[in-house]
Amino acid sequence: MQRRLRAVGIGAGYFSGYQYEAWGRIPEVRLVAMHNRTESKARRLMRIHGIPRYYGDWREMIAHERPDFVDVITPPETHAEMCAFAAGRGVGVICQKPLAPTLAESAAIVRQAKDAGVRFMVHENFRWQPWYRKIRAVLDGGALGRPTHMYFRMRTGDGWTEDAYLDRQPFFRDYPRLLVYETAVHFIDTFRYLLGEVTDVYARLRRLNPAIRGEDEGQILLAFAGGATAIIDANRYNEAETPNPRFTFGELRLDCTGGHLAMEADSSMRMKPLGQPVRAVDYDREDRNFAGDCVYALQRHFTDRWLAGLPFESSGEDYLRTLAVVDAVYESARSRQAVRLGATEGPRSL
Secondary structure (H helix, E strand, O other), rough: OOOOOOEEEEOOOHHHHHHHHHHHOOOOOOEEEEOOOOHHHHOOOOOOHOEEEEOOOHHHHHHHHOEEEEEEEOOOOHHHHHHHHHHOOOEEEEEEOOOOOOOOHHHHHHHHHHHHHOOOOEEEOOHOHHHHHHHHHHHHHOHHHHHHHHEEEEEOOOOOOOOOOOOOOOHHOOOOOHHHHHHHHHHHHHHHHOOOEEEEEEEEHHHHHHHOOOEEEEEEEEEOOOOEEEEEEEEOOOOOOOEEEEEOEEEEEEEEEOEEEEEOOOOOOEEEEOOOOOOOOOOOOOOOOOOOOHHHHHHHHHHHHHHHHOOOOOEHHHHHHHHHHHHHHHHHHHHHEEEEOOOOOOOEOO
């Protein structure tokens, strides 16, 4: 009989429901307990997802339950303490992003898990959206040649009112860094998955809604070691025209030496090899859970790799490379200069 992993969850905020629902579809994982500082929120999720035990203290929960891993779904400023506590007791961790408020704190979390010898993965789910897995398969198949440029446009339209974000994620209003730290980081990580490592960054960022602290609009130009470039044109203020802007979060075009591929906001995709007719790209996807069921795909990967003793795709060490690009974006916006990422020394202005 295959081993079943015992897990506990910390957090009952907006996004946690997606994660608990996805765990419920993975038979090799059993959620045995959860904690949230507001007990009523935890109890509601426990009823929905069949989680049997509640703890008022997350430390007590980890120490008493002795799970295989803990799913940390709390604000980033809490992650360091929770991850360190779990690692110190030999408990693995899957930790929601943002990993920590700063790159240095994020690196410390990853280092502690490595030093303790526990399994650690970042819950960065955008690269697991089915359209990006399909784009990667198309690139790997060579039908379009080598990537030269990618453009992505995002308009979520949830940040233009005076009470922006209060109904779903009110802490967004107080983030001193919002658009890149919380949202564009998804696309930076996904672009790394598709195009390789980032070498140079240029960015312009600004705040359109005076009711929030952080930036909510910007353009980011990325250059990659393989020669490709990419532009992320992101805006949480203005609205999209699609009925569900949070399905794919935007539209994409990928140019290659042998043609191009385009994806619409409804996830439909087409490709046009040079000199040939346009044709639809068929692939499996559904509007389930969050953004094409990417939460399930990520957690399925986590479970399969754990049980097989294999490394995770979204490892802590890999995610630190994404966070180094995030730091470079903010440095570029501050200095109004292009920033180069060195192999070991981090971002520096050109």
